[in-house]
Amino acid sequence: CESVVLFASGYAANLGTLMALAGSQDAVFCDRENHASLVDGCRASEARFLVYDRQQPERLQRSLARRRRDFDQVFLVTDTVFSMDGSLADLPLLAELARTWQAVLVVDEAHATGVFGAEGHGVCELQGVRQEVAVCLGTLSKAVGCLGGFAAGSQQLSDWLWNSARSQFFSTALPPAVCAAALEALQILQHDTARRQRLQQRASQLRGLLLEGGLALAGYRGTAAAAASLNPAGSPIVGVLLGDEHSALQASARLREAGFLIPAIRPPTVAEGTSRLRLSVCSEHTEQQIADAAAAVLKACGRHAVITRSQSSDHTAG
Numbered sequence: 001c002e003s004v005v006l007f008a009s010g011y012a013a014n015l016g017t018l019m020a021l022a023g024s025q026d027a028v029f030c031d032r033e034n035h036a037s038l039v040d041g042c043r044a045s046e047a048r049f050l051v052y053d054r055q056q057p058e059r060l061q062r063s064l065a066r067r068r069r070d071f072d073q074v075f076l077v078t079d080t081v082f083s084m085d086g087s088l089a090d091l092p093l094l095a096e097l098a099r100t101w102q103a104v105l106v107v108d109e110a111h112a113t114g115v116f117g118a119e120g121h122g123v124c125e126l127q128g129v130r131q132e133v134a135v136c137l138g139t140l141s142k143a144v145g146c147l148g149g150f151a152a153g154s155q156q157l158s159d160w161l162w163n164s165a166r167s168q169f170f171s172t173a174l175p176p177a178v179c180a181a182a183l184e185a186l187q188i189l190q191h192d193t194a195r196r197q198r199l200q201q202r203a204s205q206l207r208g209l210l211l212e213g214g215l216a217l218a219g220y221r222g223t224a225a226a227a228a229s230l231n232p233a234g235s236p237i238v239g240v241l242l243g244d245e246h247s248a249l250q251a252s253a254r255l256r257e258a259g260f261l262i263p264a265i266r267p268p269t270v271a272e273g274t275s276r277l278r279l280s281v282c283s284e285h286t287e288q289q290i291a292d293a294a295a296a297v298l299k300a301c302g303r304h305a306v307i308t309r310s311q312s313s314d315h316t317a318g
């Protein structure tokens with residue numbers, strides 16, 4: 001991208017950018033599982049707020065065909081990694097819809113920066129659509145390990161945001177020390193591919209153990225081909241579906257007692273009947289820690305870990 005504007009947080013970047021770009025003659029199509037900061041930005045803008053379900057892309061296509069001419073600008077707004085299950089957006093599909101209907105593709109790479117793509121540029125890099133994304137939003141608070149948010153794109157986009165993104169210019173700029181730390185972290189993330197690979201190996205290990213133990217994992221459920229590519233085993237957010245709120249809360253409490261901080265996610269954050277445990281893997285977790293965490297989750301969910309040849313028996317609490 002040509003240019004970037006920094007904000008005090010990812011939340012401020014999403015809110016301020018969408019409010020600055022989408023006006024009363026426009027429409028924003030917002031994925032129903034988008035993070036609250038994108039939803040709030042869409043809602044706070046004066047544009048018509050339209051929600052779509054990415055599990056039903058043909059409905060989004062029909063809705064664009066029916067409504068496109070009612071609006072000046074149309075924005076397609078999506079997370080690239082969905083924060084409640086770690087699944088990915090189908091960006092090539094959204095890019096094609098954006099081309100067909102002259103829509104502006106806006107993505108939030110919050111959970112993808114540093115994690116996906118050969119150089120850690122995110123799902124846009126992984127799926128080969130960097131040139132087709134008009135607005136790339138993100139945070140410095142996750143893999144970058146700092147604080148702050150950004151909106152990246154053309155010079156024209158930055159010029160516009162400098163003068164109209166209220167959450168940017170009515171708020172104190174990020175301290176120089178934070179910017180310096182973020183720059184250093186970005187250098188490491190870009191070049192240290194071993195760390196990225198390790199993260200993905202640990203996430204795959206965790207998913208494998210939980211699935212072997214018979215648990216259901218949350219994720220994209222569309223066509224088999226799409227589901228295979230949009231639910232990568234190496235995605236570091238793992239959602240263990242438990243259904244009702246009580247089971248999720250109880251399992252989370254048991255895990256806490258066992259020394260694992262694994263929060264329960266319940267409605268309204270996720271849909272009724274899809275309460276879950278949400279696990280986040282980090283590149284510094286050891287294989288042993290992942291094996292222990294998987295065994296503890298299985299136990300807390302009333303399952304027993306499957307003993308595989310690669311594990312010693314003390315990794316697999318019954």
Ligand SMILES: Cc1ncc(COP(=O)(O)O)c(C=O)c1O
Pocket residue numbers: 009010011012014035037079083108110111139140141148149
């Ligand atoms: C997908 C997504 N976008 C944006 C944000 C907001 O980022 P920040 O914490 O920097 O405000 C978060 C979470 O914190 C997130 O999960």
